[in-house]
Amino acid sequence: MNRIKCIIAYEGTLFNGYQVQPNQRTVQTDIEKVLTRMHKGMPIRIHASGRTDTGVHAVGQVIHFDSEYNLEPDQWKKALNAQLPKDIYIKSVTIVDPTFHSRFDVVQKEYRYVIWNETEENIFSRNQHYFFPYELDFGKMQEALQYLIGTHDFSSFCASNTDIQDKVRTIYEGTITKEEQGIVIKLVGNGFLYNMVRIIVGTLLEVGQGKRDVLSVKIALEARDRSFAGKTSPPQGLFLWKVDYNN
Amino acid sequence: MNRIKCIIAYEGTLFNGYQVQPNQRTVQTDIEKVLTRMHKGMPIRIHASGRTDTGVHAVGQVIHFDSEYNLEPDQWKKALNAQLPKDIYIKSVTIVDPTFHSRFDVVQKEYRYVIWNETEENIFSRNQHYFFPYELDFGKMQEALQYLIGTHDFSSFCASNTDIQDKVRTIYEGTITKEEQGIVIKLVGNGFLYNMVRIIVGTLLEVGQGKRDVLSVKIALEARDRSFAGKTSPPQGLFLWKVDYNN
Incomplete structure (x- = not known):
């Protein structure tokens, strides 16, 4: 076999x-x-x-x-x-090796989320980005993202309908860059809870729009309560980019 | 009105x-x-x-x-x-102005054709390019394209099931460039016959692959016979890019 x-x-x-x-x-x-x-x-x-x-x-x-x-x-x-x-x-x-397991042996995962932050939609990639035609303050989004990097209990950033008990995860890397396909939010971590990336992105967008302040992200993290974080951003902007194993 | x-x-x-x-x-x-x-x-x-x-x-x-x-x-x-x-x-x-007509007043049109010339398909843009994983000689394609620029009878580069009598058209500009989305063949002309861009692209790809020589494009043009040109390339690589009017 x-x-x-x-x-x-x-x-x-x-x-x-x-x-x-x-x-x-x-x-x-x-x-x-x-x-x-x-x-x-x-x-x-x-x-x-x-x-x-x-x-x-x-x-x-x-x-x-x-x-x-x-x-x-x-x-x-x-x-x-x-x-x-x-x-x-x-x-x-x-x-x-027959002992390899694609789920149990994961060391880290990388997700990327693409936001089309232009006034006009690009219909050719409409299923591969989130069209968000509102002004964004990148400095504030970057600042807010820093609170999430590291080891935290991400209960506030997890869909409430989940069975998982341990909601502590580590985000090793988080960046926001402007690429040709749009704004790319890249997150690398040892694991991600259900909807975690989409809730993080939704929350950062609310910060970028000025609907919430930077510090509210720190407060949300500490609250361990889903209602303290922002909206879940739509699925079509999300890409499972890379899965790493030890070997 | x-x-x-x-x-x-x-x-x-x-x-x-x-x-x-x-x-x-x-x-x-x-x-x-x-x-x-x-x-x-x-x-x-x-x-x-x-x-x-x-x-x-x-x-x-x-x-x-x-x-x-x-x-x-x-x-x-x-x-x-x-x-x-x-x-x-x-x-x-x-x-x-009420006298403007989108079809009768056209001065020139630009078409672009996108070819994904890599060994691996990119499934995210699969409906917006022609996946062509074979080696191409760009120099020869460029050379062949020069024969088509200018005013010619394009009968050989027109689908045979057409009613149009006058098959003389002028191509003002033709370029082949490598872009992020693939190889882009851009054609600007005063008008294009049915399937003309796709037949030109199909013929240039045969030249690039070495299936026909550069001079065969000149011969095809002079023959005024569809069977002298190459295959019609598939529709999903083709974009009507721009239509110009006098005003």
Whole structure:
């Protein structure tokens, strides 16, 4: 038995998120369908570094699965891409140690959120950014972001409908830059709670607009109460950019 | 009665082209539907600089229509964008002389064609480029393109199913550049025949790949026979970029 690790990209627009759901098109369903067909009907289950919501994209999601086939990485890549729909793409394949696990072995993850902060919408990338045509104070957004970097209890920045008890996470890096595709908020951390990136972005946008002051972000963090943070920004601006492992 | 000129953008992926067709979603149908609703059911007909095919995009298509309403340009823009679907966008509105005609008054048009010439597909812009992962000789493509600039009978570079008799057109400018979104072939001319840009691009790609030599483009032009030119490249790489008028 071989354990296969894949780095995959998907454009989330036409999926009901990553995870299998009855009668819905999902990324997991589409990949498992192709793998099961390749294995002559034997069901193949894939495991990802984590799920993503409807409309959220991935540039570097990581999955793994087991197979009896002895294909070379490049043969896997070609066979899968030939059969997958055009909004999923296998970027690289590695044969890994059978103990590797795409979820349990994650060391850090990088998310990027793209904001189209222009007066005119760009319809060509409308599903890959959040159109936000209001003036923003970047200095204040940068300042507010500094409060979130480090190890904190992120209860205030987590969707309230979650089962997870331990809400302490570490953000190693957070930057806001202007790129050709828009304003990019990049966050690197050891893990992210449900909707955490989108709530952080929504809160920073409220700071940038002057709807709340910089210090309110520190206060929100300390309150450990979702109602102290800002709105959840929409999914289409969010990209799971990279997942890192020890090896 | 006021004549209204609009510069519009659309992402062609989900349209069956520009022009009205029974039981099909088209750009013209969607815009006329909104205008007719605004005019309390009185049918409003729009006129474009020309049609575009299924999958072809527009960054600067021009349309005009007549209305009894005395709205300011910015009011028109806001009202239309509020009601139009997200893959059509009104970029600007001008109240023009009642003699202006978006099709008859065209002085020149600019088309751009985007080719993603990398070994790996970029799924995020897959509907806005032609994925062409083969090695290309740009020098030869540039050389071949020079034969097409100027005034010529473009019969060989026109889809055979056309009624138009006079196939003489002038290409004022033709360039091939490498941009972030891919290789961009830009053509500016006084008019373009049916599929002309896509046939020119398909032919240049065959030159770039070494499937035909540079001189074959000159020979194709002189032959005035569609079978002498290359394949028609796919629609999703094509953008109607700009339409110019005298005023």
